[in-house]
Every structure is written in C-alpha cells, then in structure tokens.
Amino acid sequence: MDVYELDAFRCRELLAGGEISVRELTQVFLDRVEERDADVRAFLAVNGEEALAQAADVDSRPLSERTSWEGIPVGLKDVLCVKGRETTAGSRMLEGYHPPYDATAVSKLREAGLISLGRLNMDEFAMGSSTENSAFFPTHNPWDLMRVPGGSSGGSAASVSAGEVPWSLGTDTGGSIRQPASLCGVVGLKPTYGAVSRHGLIAFASSLDQVGPITRNVRDAAALLGMIQGKDPLDSTSVGFNEPIREPTTVDLSGRRFGIIKEFIGAACEPGVRRVFNLAVSAIEALGGECEEVSLPSTERGLSAYYIIAPAEASSNLARFDGVRYGMRTEGALDLMDMYKRTRSEGFGAEVKRRIMIGTHVLSAGYYDAYYGQAQRTRTLIIRDFEKAFTDYDVLISPTSPTIAFKLGERVEDPLAMYQADLCTNPVSLAGLPGLSLPAGFSEGMPVGVQLVAPHFADQELLEVGFALERELDVSTKPDGEEVAP
Amino acid sequence: MSSAWEAVIGLEIHVQLNTQTKMFCGCPVGFGGEPNTRVCPVCLGHPGTLPVINEKAVEYATRIALALDCRIAGHTLFHRKNYFYPDLPKGYQISQYDLPLGDPGHLEVQMDGGSPFSVGITRVHMEEDAGKLVHTGGASGRIDGADYSLVDFNRGGTPLVEIVTEPDLSSPERARVFLTQLRSLIEHLGVSDVNMEEGSLRCDANVSVRRHGEALGVKTELKNMNSFRFLQRGLESEIVRQIELLESGETVEQATVHFDPQTGQISTLRSKEEAHDYRYFPEPDLVSIELDEAYVEKVRRDLPELPAARKERLAHDYGIPMEDAQILSVNRPLGDYFERVACEFGDAKLAANWVTGDFAAYLNAEDLEVGESRVGPDGMVELLELVADGTLSGKMAKKVFTIMISSDSSAAEIVEEEGLGQISDEGALEEMVVEIIAANPEAVEEFGQGRSKILGFFVGQAMKKTKGQANPQLVNELFRRHLQRSL
Numbered sequence: 001m002d003v004y005e006l007d008a009f010r011c012r013e014l015l016a017g018g019e020i021s022v023r024e025l026t027q028v029f030l031d032r033v034e035e036r037d038a039d040v041r042a043f044l045a046v047n048g049e050e051a052l053a054q055a056a057d058v059d060s061r062p063l064s065e066r067t068s069w070e071g072i073p074v075g076l077k078d079v080l081c082v083k084g085r086e087t088t089a090g091s092r093m094l095e096g097y098h099p100p101y102d103a104t105a106v107s108k109l110r111e112a113g114l115i116s117l118g119r120l121n122m123d124e125f126a127m128g129s130s131t132e133n134s135a136f137f138p139t140h141n142p143w144d145l146m147r148v149p150g151g152s153s154g155g156s157a158a159s160v161s162a163g164e165v166p167w168s169l170g171t172d173t174g175g176s177i178r179q180p181a182s183l184c185g186v187v188g189l190k191p192t193y194g195a196v197s198r199h200g201l202i203a204f205a206s207s208l209d210q211v212g213p214i215t216r217n218v219r220d221a222a223a224l225l226g227m228i229q230g231k232d233p234l235d236s237t238s239v240g241f242n243e244p245i246r247e248p249t250t251v252d253l254s255g256r257r258f259g260i261i262k263e264f265i266g267a268a269c270e271p272g273v274r275r276v277f278n279l280a281v282s283a284i285e286a287l288g289g290e291c292e293e294v295s296l297p298s299t300e301r302g303l304s305a306y307y308i309i310a311p312a313e314a315s316s317n318l319a320r321f322d323g324v325r326y327g328m329r330t331e332g333a334l335d336l337m338d339m340y341k342r343t344r345s346e347g348f349g350a351e352v353k354r355r356i357m358i359g360t361h362v363l364s365a366g367y368y369d370a371y372y373g374q375a376q377r378t379r380t381l382i383i384r385d386f387e388k389a390f391t392d393y394d395v396l397i398s399p400t401s402p403t404i405a406f407k408l409g410e411r412v413e414d415p416l417a418m419y420q421a422d423l424c425t426n427p428v429s430l431a432g433l434p435g436l437s438l439p440a441g442f443s444e445g446m447p448v449g450v451q452l453v454a455p456h457f458a459d460q461e462l463l464e465v466g467f468a469l470e471r472e473l474d475v476s477t478k479p480d481g482e483e484v485a486p
Numbered sequence: 487m488s489s490a491w492e493a494v495i496g497l498e499i500h501v502q503l504n505t506q507t508k509m510f511c512g513c514p515v516g517f518g519g520e521p522n523t524r525v526c527p528v529c530l531g532h533p534g535t536l537p538v539i540n541e542k543a544v545e546y547a548t549r550i551a552l553a554l555d556c557r558i559a560g561h562t563l564f565h566r567k568n569y570f571y572p573d574l575p576k577g578y579q580i581s582q583y584d585l586p587l588g589d590p591g592h593l594e595v596q597m598d599g600g601s602p603f604s605v606g607i608t609r610v611h612m613e614e615d616a617g618k619l620v621h622t623g624g625a626s627g628r629i630d631g632a633d634y635s636l637v638d639f640n641r642g643g644t645p646l647v648e649i650v651t652e653p654d655l656s657s658p659e660r661a662r663v664f665l666t667q668l669r670s671l672i673e674h675l676g677v678s679d680v681n682m683e684e685g686s687l688r689c690d691a692n693v694s695v696r697r698h699g700e701a702l703g704v705k706t707e708l709k710n711m712n713s714f715r716f717l718q719r720g721l722e723s724e725i726v727r728q729i730e731l732l733e734s735g736e737t738v739e740q741a742t743v744h745f746d747p748q749t750g751q752i753s754t755l756r757s758k759e760e761a762h763d764y765r766y767f768p769e770p771d772l773v774s775i776e777l778d779e780a781y782v783e784k785v786r787r788d789l790p791e792l793p794a795a796r797k798e799r800l801a802h803d804y805g806i807p808m809e810d811a812q813i814l815s816v817n818r819p820l821g822d823y824f825e826r827v828a829c830e831f832g833d834a835k836l837a838a839n840w841v842t843g844d845f846a847a848y849l850n851a852e853d854l855e856v857g858e859s860r861v862g863p864d865g866m867v868e869l870l871e872l873v874a875d876g877t878l879s880g881k882m883a884k885k886v887f888t889i890m891i892s893s894d895s896s897a898a899e900i901v902e903e904e905g906l907g908q909i910s911d912e913g914a915l916e917e918m919v920v921e922i923i924a925a926n927p928e929a930v931e932e933f934g935q936g937r938s939k940i941l942g943f944f945v946g947q948a949m950k951k952t953k954g955q956a957n958p959q960l961v962n963e964l965f966r967r968h969l970q971r972s973l
Contacts, residue, residue, distance in 0.1 A: 081534045094533065101527050103534060202533040206770035235536050236772050313770055316566050319577020320531045324637065336629060340570055363568070363765035372767060 004032040004163040007216040008072050008223065011166050015071055016063065022071035026055040026115055029073045033117065033164045041139050042149075042159035044078050045086065046118040054115050069227065070113030075159045075168035078119035079126055080106050080211065081200040089202040090122040090134040090152075093347035094327045103200020104235070105169060105211045105228045112227045117165055120155030124349045125318065126176055126204040128152050129421035132412055133351045140408070141184060143446055147405040150180030150421070156214045157184040167215040167224055171201055173208045174306050175400075175425025178437035181214055182400035182449025185439045185475070187466070188214045189221045190425075192457045193432035194239035196225075197232030203317040205310035206237075208429050218438065218466040222248050225459065245460060248467035254288025256465065257393045261453075262295045264398035264424040272443025277399045280440040280450040283472040284397070289465075294389050294396065298381035302427030303419060305382065308362050308375035309430070314352075315359025321347060354415065379430045386431045390455045395465050398424045400437040400449035424451055434459045436466045439475040447475075493725050494702060495661050495693045496608075496653035499668065500646050501678045502615060502686040503546045508643035509614040510537030510580065515645070517684045521638035529643035531575030536771045539564075543612065543645035544587075544775060546677035548785045550647050551588025551610040553671055553792055558782045562587050564612075564769040569762045572629075572637050573617040581613035581648075583766045587775075593671065594794065595664050596812060605664050606652030617642035641685075647678075653692065653702075658721035662714050665689055666816065667793070673818045674792050682712050693721055694738070695728045703728070704738040708745055709755065720745030720752075727752050796821060804834035813842045819856035820846065826863035831870050840870060844884060848891055860891050869897040877907055879958060910957040912964070915948070918956075919964045922947050923972060933969050941965055 003014070003025070014020045020028075030048045037043050051073065058071040076082065079089045081099035088094040102110065109116070123133035131139040131154025139154040141147040142162040149158040153170030157180035160168050170177040172190035181188025189212045196211040203209060213224035222245055231240035260281065265274060281291050323329035323343035330346055333339035348356070362371035389396055402423050411418040428435045433453050440450040452469070454462040505515055511528035528535040551558055565583035591607035618641050623633025649668070655661045669680045669687055680687040694705035708724055711717040723745060728738050742755040791799070797815035801808050814821040824841040828834040845866065849859060861869075869886060872878040878886060878901065889900045901907050909915060922944060923930060932940045944965045948956050 081532075087533075089533070097533070099527070099532065099534065101532070101535075198534075199536050200534040203771075234538060236538050237536075237770075312767060316568050316578050316765070316767070319568060319570065320533070320575060322570060322572075322577060324572045325530060325575060326532065336572065336635075360765065363767055365763045365765075368765075368767075 002163075003028045006166065008069075008166040008220045011072050012069065018063070022055040022058040022115070023052060025071065026051050026073055026117070029117060029163075029165055032162070033159075036142070036162045036164060039140060039145055040142050040149075040158050040162045040164070041137055042120055042155040042162065042164060043075070043117075044088065044090075044119045044121050044134075044136060044155070047085070047116065048118075051115050051117050058113065058115075067113050069223070072114050072167075073117050073165050074109060074114045075118065075120045075156060075165040076106065076109075076116050077122055077153050077156045077168070077170050079122060079171055079202045080169060081202065082106055082116070082119075085119075087119065087202070088135075089126070090124040090136065091347065091349070091352070092135045092328060093321045094202075095135075097327045099200070101200065103211075104197035104232045106200060108228050108230075109169070114227075120153070120159055120168060122155055123152035123176075124352050125202070125314070126152040126171055126173055126209075127314070127351050127355055129175070129179055129418050130406070130408075130411065131155065131158075131180070132408065133349055135349055138408060141405045141446075143185060144405065146407055147446065148183070148408055150183035150401070150405060152176040152180075153188075153214065154180050157181050157186055157188065160184070160186045160214050160216060167213060167220050169211060169224070169228070170214045171209060171211050172425075172429065172435075173204050173210075174310060174429045175422035177212045177214060178425050178435050178449070178451060179401050179421055181437040182439075182451075183405040183447065185447030185449075186214055187217055187221050187439070187470075188212065188437045188449075189225060189459070189462075190429070190435045191225055191229065191459050192239075192434045193429075194237055195229050195241060195434070195457065195459060197230070197235040197238045199232055199234040199238075203313075205313040206317060207313060208310060218248060218436070218463055218470050221436070221466075222246070222460075222463045225463075239457070241457060241459070243460070245463070248460075248463045250464035250468045251471060252288055253284055253465065253468050256289045256395065258284055258289050258291040259294035259389050259393035259396045260291055261299070261389075261396050261398040261424075262293045263297070263299045264402075264451075268402040268420055268423055269399060270403045270443065272404065273399050273402060273448050276441035276443055276448035277450060280397070280438075280469065280473065283440075283469055287468055287472050291397070294393060296382070296385040296389055296427070298378065298385045299427040301378045302382055302430055303423060305375040305378040306422070306426040306430055307358070307419060308371050309379065311355040311359035312363050312372050312375075313359070315356045315363065318348075318352065318356055323347075351415070382427050383431045386427075386433060386453075394454070395462065396453040398451050398453075400424060400451040404443050404446035404448060428453050432456060434462050436462050438466050438470055438473070440473055441475055490697050491695050491725075491729050492656060492698055493658070493693060493695050493721070494653045494705075495655035495658070495691055495721060497649075497651045497655065497661060497665065498690045498692070499649040499651075499665070500615075500688040501550065501649065501672055501680065503543050503645040503647060504678050504686070505540055505542045505546060505645055507540055507542075509540050509543050509612070509645040511643055513643065516640070517679075517686070519640055521636070521640060524640045525642070529575070530639055531577075537580055537769075539772060539775065540645060544777075545785060546645070546675075547587050547610065547612045547647045548777065548782065549675045549677055549789060550649070550672060551591065552782070552786050552789060553675055554588070554591040554593055554607045554610060554649070556588030556591030556607060556610050558588050558777055559585060560777055560779075561585065562775045562777065564772050565766045566769050567613075568765040571616070572635065573619050573639075573642070575617065575639065575642060579613060579616065580769055580772075582611035586611035593664070593668060595660070595667050596816075597660070597663055603654075603660070605654045608650040608652055609648075610650075611648050613646045613648060615641050615644040615646050658718040658725065661691060661721055662718040665717060666714055670793050670816045670818060674790055674796070676790060682714070685712070688712070689717055691717065691721055693724055693728070695725055695732065703732070704740050706738065706740065707742045709742055711745070713747075716745065716747045719747065719750065723750055723752050793818075800824075804828055804838065806834055806838040810838040810842045813846065814838070817856070820849075823856050823863055823866075827866045827870070830863065830867045831874075833870070833874065836870060836873070837866075840866065844887055848887075852891075860894070861887070865890060865896060872897055872901065876910055876957060877901060879908055879954070881954060882906055882908060906955065908957045909952055909955045910960055912960065915956060915961055916964055916968075918948060918951060919944075919961065919968055922951075923965075923968055930969065930972060941969070944969070
C-alpha cells in the first residue's frame with residue numbers, strides 16, 4: 001500500500017514510529033497532487049514550498065515535543081479565510097483577495113500543527129452540487145473523470161478520494177459536504193449547526209452553513225471534528241459540545257433503533273442507489289440494529305423551503321461584494337450605481353446571480369410572507385418532524401444522494417435537476433442536525449453513500465454508529481478509481 | 487403660522503452611545519481621528535466576519551428606554567436592513583424591526599414658564615452607525631457629480647439608539663424644547679456625549695400641517711438637523727412652505743427635505759416614492775436577546791438621578807426657587823456646577839442666583855459648555871466669598887466676573903489689580919460724607935422736612951465719588967447718622 005492511500009491515523013503512526021519524516025510525508029502528498037491533479041483538478045492553488053518549510057520546521061523538533069497531529073497534511077476548501085493568503089470562495093469577485101485574518105477552524109488546525117497543502121476548488125460561494133459553478137474550472141470525480149465530484153465541496157471530496165491529502169475541510173449548507181463525499185466514496189460529516197465556529201467561513205446562508213471534515217474513514221472524521229469544534233466568542237451562534245469528541249469504538253448496534261426516512265427513498269432515488277442503501281440496512285441489522293420505515297411528511301417541502309431561505313440569506317450576505325473595499329471592481333464606471341451594477345454583473349457567475357435574484361424577490365415587500373415567512377414556518381414543521389422521529393429512533397438513515405455522480409455538463413442547463421441532488425440532505429440542514437455520509441457500496445462502478453442523521457449535538461453517537469457500520473460494510477475507498485468493489 | 491393651521495411633528499432621534507467599543511466588534515468608539523484607524527475586519531464587513539453583540543450597549547439602550555418609561559421587551563431581536571451605499575460595508579445595517587428593545591413610553595416636557603406636556607415615545611431600538619463619506623469635486627457636495635468619494639469607517643459600527651416619538655409635537659418650539667430635555671435626560675444617564683455638532687445626537691423630523699380638526703396631511707421628513715436652533719428654524723420654514731402650497735391650492739409631496747441654515751431655504755432631496763424596500767429579515771448571525779425581569783430591575787435600580795427628581799431635590803435640599811431648580815436640572819453639568827459651588831460656599835440661594843443668572847447667560851452668549859467655561863466652580867466660590875465678606879458689592883462682583891471670563895485671573899487678583907475692592911473704611915468714608923453734606927444744604931433741608939427718600943441722593947453722590955467702590959450699607963448708615971445730627 002502506498003503512503004498516499006493511508007488515513008490520517010496511519011500517517012500519524014508512521015510519524016510517531018519515526019518511519020517517515022514530516023517532510024517526506026508532505027512530499028508524498030505533494031507528489032500525488034502533481035501526479036493526479038492535472039486530471040482531477042481539486043486544487044485551486046497548491047502551496048508546496050510553504051508546506052515543506054512548515055514540515056521541515058516540525059521535523060527540527062524532537063517527537064516528544066510535538067502535539068499529537070503535528071505535521072499531518074490537510075486541504076482547505078477555498079471558502080475558509082487564511083490570513084494573508086488568497087481566498088476566493090470560487091469566485092472572480094474575490095480573485096486577489098487576501099483576508100486579514102484566519103478563520104477559527106483554520107487557526108485551530110494551525111494550532112494543532114496540521115500542514116495545509118493548499119486551497120480546494122468549490123462551487124462559487126458554495127452554491128452548487130457539482131463544483132461546475134467554480135469560476136475557475138470544474139473538478140473531476142477521481143472514480144470517473146467524466147463525472148462530477150459533487151459539490152459544493154467537490155475539491156475537498158475529490159482531493160481525499162484521489163489520495164492528494166489524507167483529509168480535508170469542507171463546508172455544508174444544504175449537503176455540500178455529504179453529497180460530494182457520497183459521490184467520491186469518502187466520509188463526510190456535517191456537524192450539528194453551531195458545533196463549529198463559522199467565523200472566517202465566507203457566508204452563503206448563515207443559518208445553515210457549517211464547517212466539517214471530509215476523510216477516508218469515520219475515525220479520522222471524529223479526530224478532525226474534535227480539533228475544529230467548540231464555542232467561539234467570535235461566533236454568537238456557536239455552541240460546542242459538552243463532552244470532547246472521542247475516538248469512536250462502537251462495534252455492536254444491538255439495542256439501537258434506526259428509522260429509514262420514507263420520503264428520501266422515493267421516485268427520485270435511482271434503483272442502483274436503493275440497492276446499495278438496502279445493503280447498508282442489512283448491515284445495520286447484522287450488527288443487531290433494528291430498522292423500520294418512518295415518515296417525515298414535512299420534509300417533502302424541504303427543497304422548496306431551502307431554496308427560499310438559503311437564497312434569501314445569500315442575497316444579503318453577498319451584498320458586501322460591491323467593489324468598494326476589497327475584491328473585484330470594474331474599471332471605468334460612470335457613477336456609483338454603474339460601478340455596483342457592472343462589478344456585480346461581471347464578478348458573479350450565473351448560479352450566484354440566480355440565487356441573489358431569488359433571495360431578493362422572496363424578501364421583498366409584499367412577497368415576504370408568502371415566501372420567506374412560509375418557508376420559515378415549513379422549516380419549523382420539518383424540525384418538529386425530526387424531533388418526533390427521534391422520540392422513537394436513535395438514528396435516521398437514508399441514501400445521501402438520490403443518484404450516483406452525474407456526467408459533467410449533464411445538469412448545468414437544468415438548475416432544478418441540479419437542486420434535486422440535495423433532496424436527502426437539505427431537510428437535515430434546515431433542522432440543523434448532524435449528518436454523516438458513509439461509503440456503502442457501488443452502483444455502475446461509482447460510489448454510493450448512506451446518510452446517518454442524529455439529534456442535535458449527538459455527533460458522537462453519529463460517529464459511533466458510523467464507525468460500527470463502516471467496519472461491517474468494509475467498502476473500498478481506494479483512491480485510484482481503478483478498482484471497483486461489488 | 488396662520489391660525490387656521492396646526493402642525494403635526496414627530497421626531498426620530500439617533501443617539502450614539504459612549505461605550506468603550508463598537509456595537510458588534512472590539513474597535514474603540516470615538517470622534518474624529520485619522521480616517522480608518524478605528525476599524526477591523528468585522529466593522530469593515532470583510533467576508534466571513536460575524537457580529538457579536540456589545541452587552542454594555544444593550545445595557546445603555548435599556549437605560550434610555552427605562553428613562554423614557556418604555557416597556558422593555560423580554561425577547562428582542564436584530565434584523566438586517568438591506569440597502570447599498572458605500573458607507574455601509576456589509577450592504578445591510580444591523581438594526582431592529584418588529585421586536586424593538588422598548589416600546590410605548592413617554593417624556594414629560596417642561597416649557598419655560600408654561601405648563602408641562604407629554605410626548606409619546608413610539609419605540610426605542612438599537613442599531614449600528616454607518617461610516618462617513620467625503621465627496622470631492624462636484625458642486626453639490628453630494629455623491630452625484632463628485633469626482634471621487636472617500637470613505638472613513640471610524641464611525642461605522644458605533645452603537646446607536648434610535649428613539650421615535652409619536653406625532654405629539656404641535657409646534658417647532660415644542661420640538662426644540664422636547665429635544666433639549668431629551669438630551670438632558672440622556673446626559674444624566676451618562677450613556678452618550680449627546681453632542682449635536684459631533685453627531686452623537688442627531689435628529690430627523692417628520693412634519694405635516696392640517697386645518698384644525700381635519701385629517702392628517704402629507705408629511706415630509708427634515709433630515710439631519712444638527713442644532714436645536716436649526717431644528718426649530720427648519721421646522722418653521724417647512725411649515726410655512728407647506729401652508730403656502732396648500733393655500734395656493736397645490737399639494738404637499740411626500741419627500742425628504744433639506745433646510746439650509748445659511749439661506750433659510752428648504753430644498754427637496756428625494757421623493758419618497760423612490761423609497762427603498764429594505765427587505766428586513768431576522769439577522770441569522772445573532773441569537774435573540776432575552777432580558778429577564780431581574781436584569782431590567784437591576785438596570786432600573788442603577789439608573790442615576792433623572793432631571794425631574796433632581797429638580798425636586800435641588801429645590802427641597804438647597805431651598806432654592808423652583809425656577810432655578812428647573813434650569814439647573816435640565817442641564818446636568820450646570821446642575822453639577824451649582825452643587826459644587828453651593829456646597830463649598832454655603833449660601834445656596836446666592837449660588838443659584840449667580841449660576842442660573844450671570845454664569846448661564848455668559849455660557850449662552852459665548853455658546854460654551856459648562857466644562858469649557860473659564861470660571862470653574864472654585865473660581866465662582868472665591869468670587870462669591872468676596873461678596874459675602876463685604877469686599878465686593880453685588881454690582882462690583884458682576885464687573886469682576888466679566889473680567890474673569892476674559893482673562894485667566896482669579897477674582898482676588900482682579901480686585902487687587904483693578905483696585906476694585908469695596909471701601910469699607912469708616913474713617914475715610916466719614917470724611918467724604920461730611921463733605922457731601924456740607925456741599926448740599928438744600929438737600930439737607932429736604933431731609934429735615936421728612937423726605938427720607940433724599941437719602942438715596944446722598945448715597946448716589948458717594949458712590950459716584952468712589953466710582954461705586956464704597957460699601958453702600960456703610961455709606962447709608964453714615965449719612966443717616968450725620969444728617970440726623972445736623973438737624
């Protein structure tokens with residue numbers, strides 16, 4: 001097995017055992033980026049020299065003086081601010097923008113001693129499900145380069161899947177960690193809303209955005225979540241956990257009750273995906289878990305509510321990109337209004353403009369109640385449905401995505417089809433619940449993920465169940481995309 | 487104003503709080519300074535930054551709401567008010583909308599020499615201030631037509647409290663007096679510098695006119711009145727304009743209007759038809775504020791003495807006239823000044839007389855704040871002591887005071903330098919009294935005929951001779967004695 005195929009725990013063991021230096025480890029992944037990224041295009045920018053310098057610095061200190069994760073490489077979705085380094089959110093609007101501060105998640109990884117190899121591609125301002133909305137270039141699925149990696153954290157999922165980094169950070173607003181993780185055959189965790197600080201996460205929809213790990217396995221996801229979680233004085237909506245996140249150890253699911261969300265396995269769900277999902281259900285039962293169908297009727301309106309609330313918040317969050325203080329500004333504007341219009345017309349891509357327009361409309365006088373107000377009421381109903389389900393079940397399960405990775409270009413002209421990709425993840429986001437996507441098998445040679453959902457701040461429970469299920473399923477996450485399981 | 491018409495006026499007042507830091511970030515609050523030096527990624531609206539509520543600002547705003555007798559909302563929320571302008575870095579202002587911190591309240595206003603009236607307070611809410619634009623080039627000094635504009639974000643994010651009144655003010659004068667007393671109230675609360683020139687107190691006025699008994703007319707909004715006088719004058723001009731329009735059969739257009747204090751002219755800025763749709767929605771980056779009764783009670787308990795209570799106390803404890811107590815309670819620094827002088831000096835009535843009289847007149851004439859005065863409380867005490875010990879007559883003291891306010895000398899020094907001390911030397915005065923009596927036999931005769939009023943003539947002669955420095959009581963006494971004897 002090549003080193004680049006190793007998860008973060010194994011990398012740490014190699015470092016701890018003195019079998020490899022941090023510089024060598026870093027070089028392994030940089031070489032892998034060199035080898036694969038011309039095809040995958042997960043990275044918007046690689047900072048090899050800086051990473052190697054940081055690695056050499058770690059190497060210069062004896063093992064006994066290092067913290068436990070020091071020297072492990074990581075990739076960062078380009079929506080997390082890194083002080084002094086270009087951060088674009090996948091948009092022309094922020095080309096050349098160098099944030100004057102670190103995102104909290106970034107500074108926590110810095111404190112832990114992780115080494116960032118660079119910034120990962122994404123849909124512009126995290127709006128999209130294929131990474132084709134990146135203003136720079138699309139990212140390709142390592143399992144089939146003709147297919148999308150999902151999105152918006154497509155670069156984060158593809159880079160882990162391709163072995164370019166052992167793990168990465170993504171962000172999830174309506175499925176942007178879980179869906180690409182599912183499509184690329186890796187583990188993706190959207191923590192409970194508020195578990196991780198949003199400070200320094202360039203906002204898409206503030207009431208939904210959450211930072212989370214994309215990893216090769218559940219154990220790594222727990223470790224990375226443990227590093228970034230916590231209440232942050234710079235984010236009033238952050239809460240953190242009462243207990244620190246522990247390494248999951250559960251192997252037996254007996255006594256646990258699982259609800260299969262009926263509404264998420266409807267007509268939109270491909271037969272191949274349903275088949276793999278049924279394998280996951282069988283695996284849970286084999287571990288002693290009880291599975292039965294549960295209906296959450298309000299979730300059928302999840303997509304509709306999501307595509308009102310998220311654009312509404314986005315239309316306001318993206319107002320600051322006006323060409324006045326930072327980022328892009330059109331030259332030669334005639335007056336203030338002309339500068340605003342031209343800067344924003346040229347700086348934003350089509351999907352971002354679409355959502356700004358939808359969001360502006362639904363908040364307008366005379367429409368607010370019918371759209372935004374109604375969507376908020378729907379959101380409350382969805383939250384209640386989940387709460388009710390959790391009185392009977394410990395964990396709710398569904399496919400992560402109704403389909404396997406689709407072909408590049410296939411849905412670009414059809415936004416509604418694109419929005420369907422988040423059918424199973426949107427309602428979970430609206431309810432602020434933790435969701436974990438786990439590789440469960442393959443359909444047409446492409447990975448299929450299963451989504452596990454737990455109550456608020458039961459992220460540890462989610463990781464415990466995920467850990468047991470992952471062991472039972474034993475799905476290959478070999479990054480080459482050459483070998484295909486069952 | 488033609489008597490057939492009445493004005494309906496409501497005010498919107500913005501008060502900058504003097505907290506240490508801004509509303510949603512840790513930058514210091516202050517006035518002026520090098521542009522863009524009190525800024526950080528949060529108040530510059532950098533991507534990824536989040537607001538965090540300043541607890542002190544909430545406390546200060548609660549003080550204001552309580553002092554205006556408002557109901558304090560147990561559950562209150564920030565909203566985003568969305569609009570584009572270069573001084574607004576996020577493209578929205580974090581403000582409050584349908585769940586303000588405080589609603590229905592009122593303020594009792596005392597008119598000079600008139601009866602008090604009550605002004606309803608519609609709401610009190612919290613928000614953040616915008617930055618400041620400087621337009622260069624162009625004729626209007628506005629952004630349209632400017633060659634370029636510069637933005638200073640030092641002010642951006644300063645905590646603001648907005649106070650909205652009911653349309654309860656029926657004249658420009660009442661509007662001015664209300665604002666003066668509101669300012670005094672807030673000054674007493676210690677939560678703002680309430681300086682109109684520096685913009686820590688700003689006032690917009692909504693005004694309409696109607697014939698008595700008729701329905702409300704169309705209102706216009708007078709923006710940014712930056713002094714109490716301009717508020718009154720601006721309203722007066724606008725009311726005249728509206729009445730003239732209506733009397734000539736035209737209509738008043740709903741608009742924002744601007745008053746030019748130089749020319750006294752009103753100009754229309756923009757029609758309200760083009761008003762923004764601010765697309766308010768709850769600020770998702772903040773959680774709601776829950777103020778429980780214990781908190782509100784604590785803030786209420788800790789409120790400092792307010793003008794109404796101070797007036798009663800000053801009148802009662804110092805035994806000064808109610809009119810003086812009124813003047814001293816409206817202006818907090820003046821009241822503080824008085825209390826220091828009165829405590830040090832002892833004779834509170836004389837102190838009140840001086841502080842509300844010559845001292846207040848001097849501040850008014852020179853347009854000074856109490857703190858800017860050349861005569862501090864200690865200087866005033868020294869002056870009054872010279873009156874009390876007979877060194878200065880009341881009249882002389884006034885003269886000394888006028889020198890004090892234009893020099894850096896103390897009262898004693900002035901008396902010394904100018905030779906202004908009162909002549910109380912009985913021997914010296916007696917000589918002069920005898921001379922005057924000898925020189926005015928007719929007057930002596932009149933005195934003998936029982937016209938005691940003629941005594942005033944003799945005293946006047948003595949004051950004239952001594953250039954007013956003779957101790958008038960003593961001179962009076964001496965004349966009485968010598969005239970009696972000469973009969």
